[in-house]
Structure formats: structure tokens, C-alpha cells
Amino acid sequence: MKRIIGSLGFVALLAGILVPLPAHAASTRIAIKPFALTSAKTAATASKSSTKPNRWEFLLRNSNSAGAPTYSYTYGNPQLGDLPLAGDFNGDGVWTIGVVREDSTGHMLWLLNNTQHANTPQVQFVYGNANTDVPLIGDWDGNGTFTPGVARVDDAGNITWLLRNSNSSGPPNITFIWGFDLGPLAVATNGDWDGVKANGQGVATINIDQDNGHWVWDLNNNHDGTEGDIPGFEYGGVNNKDAPIVGDWNGDGTTTIGVVRVWWDGYWAWELRDQNSTGAPTITPFKYGNTKTTDIPIVGHWAPITGNKPADTVVTVGVARPIHV
Numbered sequence: 001m002k003r004i005i006g007s008l009g010f011v012a013l014l015a016g017i018l019v020p021l022p023a024h025a026a027s028t029r030i031a032i033k034p035f036a037l038t039s040a041k042t043a044a045t046a047s048k049s050s051t052k053p054n055r056w057e058f059l060l061r062n063s064n065s066a067g068a069p070t071y072s073y074t075y076g077n078p079q080l081g082d083l084p085l086a087g088d089f090n091g092d093g094v095w096t097i098g099v100v101r102e103d104s105t106g107h108m109l110w111l112l113n114n115t116q117h118a119n120t121p122q123v124q125f126v127y128g129n130a131n132t133d134v135p136l137i138g139d140w141d142g143n144g145t146f147t148p149g150v151a152r153v154d155d156a157g158n159i160t161w162l163l164r165n166s167n168s169s170g171p172p173n174i175t176f177i178w179g180f181d182l183g184p185l186a187v188a189t190n191g192d193w194d195g196v197k198a199n200g201q202g203v204a205t206i207n208i209d210q211d212n213g214h215w216v217w218d219l220n221n222n223h224d225g226t227e228g229d230i231p232g233f234e235y236g237g238v239n240n241k242d243a244p245i246v247g248d249w250n251g252d253g254t255t256t257i258g259v260v261r262v263w264w265d266g267y268w269a270w271e272l273r274d275q276n277s278t279g280a281p282t283i284t285p286f287k288y289g290n291t292k293t294t295d296i297p298i299v300g301h302w303a304p305i306t307g308n309k310p311a312d313t314v315v316t317v318g319v320a321r322p323i324h325v
């Protein structure tokens with residue numbers, strides 16, 4: 001999987017996890033990798049093999065506020081390059097954990113769980129190419145089940161989105177070209193930006209405005225190549241070391257924007273907004289997770305379904321932390 005390194009070492013996300021877009025063309029591979037993975041690898045290299053991080057520890061909290069994790073458990077292995085992700089893979093309303101791993105043939109192996117705390121993958125399949133694609137997971141058809149997709153950038157920088165509607169190996173059900181990769185700090189993500197379930201989750205690119213260092217969010221609702229579904233806008237930026245993150249923070253059915261900011265003390269500060277537009281955070285900023293332990297921010301609806309709206313659809317915080325067990 002292509003990932004960002006770059007001078008800022010930036011991350012971004014797939015439905016729940018920060019994953020960057022590849023730089024264009026394989027030729028100049030500006031070593032792209034989420035900084036947390038990079039840090040984990042660096043730490044692993046510097047330490048004895050017996051103490052290299054060999055598990056992701058998931059620390060998930062049922063509230064967008066500072067405090068202790070509601071759930072904590074380990075799954076996946078950073079040494080194998082596992083990229084953590086989260087989604088509702090079986091459509092029961094609860095988001096759970098998975099990882100994407102490069103297999104021996106250069107493809108992406110998806111190892112997903114449908115229950116919190118599961119130690120072994122309950123669903124696994126191969127989808128996408130590790131060397132060319134950025135993995136995404138989303139509810140592309142709006143039926144409530146999250147399934148795989150990839151963003152593939154060609155040599156000209158055009159992005160092809162290849163989305164599949166079932167958690168199994170096979171061809172994409174939806175393919176379209178949209179967006180342009182502006183460089184190694186670009187980000188691919190997805191969400192239900194318009195709150196219209198019938199057209200499912202759309203995709204998005206988030207690029208840096210080279211003049212002012214702000215993130216520019218470009219959201220597509222409808223799986224076609226037309227521009228301007230939601231006019232581009234700015235939120236967050238590299239000057240504050242912000243990593244973009246998206247979620248339905250208020251449970252109204254619409255996925256909106258946010259950033260996690262590296263605070264002076266090394267903690268992640270979450271600045272989440274309930275509208276897809278420029279403006280201030282609408283949720284009181286809070287700290288959760290720590291860059292010093294190389295936590296990767298990850299979000300989802302972790303709590304059991306209770307029959308209460310909007311509580312049943314609110315997306316809340318979490319981190320994946322590389323540890324040694």
C-alpha cells in the first residue's frame with residue numbers, strides 16, 4: 001500500500017483510519033507512509049527484534065471527549081505492515097476493526113472482524129494492489145454494510161476509484177475517475193457527505209493549498225466524474241500538523257470533517273465540525289491519543305445498538321497504538 005512519508009510525514013484516512021494517497025508514478029516514490037507507521041518502523045529498527053511492535057492495540061472510546069478507552073484490545077501486526085481500519089462490515093450498526101496487509105503476491109489482504117475483541121479474522125479476502133492503491137472502506141451502495149474500495153493514481157495524477165459492494169474478492173462494482181492527486185500530502189477518504197443514503201458514501205480528496213498550507217476538502221457525492229458536488233473549502237492545515245479525519249460526529253446521517261492536531265505536549269487534540277464547510281469546530285476540542293506512542297487516530301460507532309437515535313449512529317474516537325506483546 002502506498003503511504004506518505006514526506007517532510008511532514010502526514011497521514012489521512014479511510015472510513016476510520018488515516019491513510020494517504022500515493023505520490024504519482026512509481027518512479028519517484030516519495031516514500032509515502034503514515035507517520036505513525038513510519039515511527040513504529042523506526043522504533044522497531046532501533047530496538048532489539050524482541051521488542052519491536054508486533055501488535056496494534058485498539059483503544060476505542062464511546063464519546064467524543066477526553067477520558068479512558070471504553071474498549072481496548074490487540075489485533076494485527078505492525079511488523080507485517082498491517083494498516084488498521086474500522087467499519088461496519090456486517091451492517092449491524094456497530095463498527096469493528098480490521099487490517100489490510102500486503103500479501104506475498106503484492107495484493108491487499110483484508111482481515112476483518114465483526115465483533116470487538118476478536119483475535120482472529122472472521123472475514124478475509126483479497127482486493128486491490130498494494131503497490132498502486134490506497135485502501136478505503138465504505139458503504140458505497142447505502143445498504144448499511146461497509147465494503148472495500150481503492151483509490152488508484154495514474155502517472156498523470158488522475159485518480160480512479162474502484163469500489164466493491166461485498167466483502168469478498170472480485171471485480172469492482174463501481175468504477176469512475178474523479179479528482180487529482182496534487183502531491184505526496186494528498187489524502188483519499190470517503191463518507192456520506194450529503195446524508196442521502198440512496199447514493200451511498202461518496203469519496204473525497206484532501207489536498208494542501210501550497211500557498212497557505214491549509215487542507216482543501218473536495219467532496220464527491222455520487223460516484224461520477226463531475227466536479228463541485230460540494231464546492232471545495234478549507235479546514236485545518238499542515239502548519240498546525242493537522243491530520244484530516246471524518247465522521248458523523250452528531251449522528252444525523254451526514255459525514256463531516258475534522259482534524260486531529262498535534263498538541264504541544266504530544267497529545268492528539270480533536271477538532272471536529274458538524275458541517276462540511278469552513279469554520280470553527282462545533283464539538284469542544286479535546287485530547288485523546290498520543291503522538292509519542294505513535295497512535296494512529298481511528299473512528300467509528302463502537303457502542304452496541306440501543307434503538308435510540310441519534311446515539312446509535314454517532315461516530316466517536318479511537319486510536320491504534322503499535323505495541324509489543
Ligand SMILES: [Ca+2]
Pocket residue numbers: 087088089090091092093094095096114
Ligand atoms: Ca458491524
Ligand SMILES: [Ca+2]
Pocket residue numbers: 138139140141142143144145146147165
Ligand atoms: Ca454497502
Ligand SMILES: [Ca+2]
Pocket residue numbers: 191192193194195196197198199200201202221
Ligand atoms: Ca450519500
Ligand SMILES: [Ca+2]
Pocket residue numbers: 247248249250251252253254255256274
Ligand atoms: Ca453528522
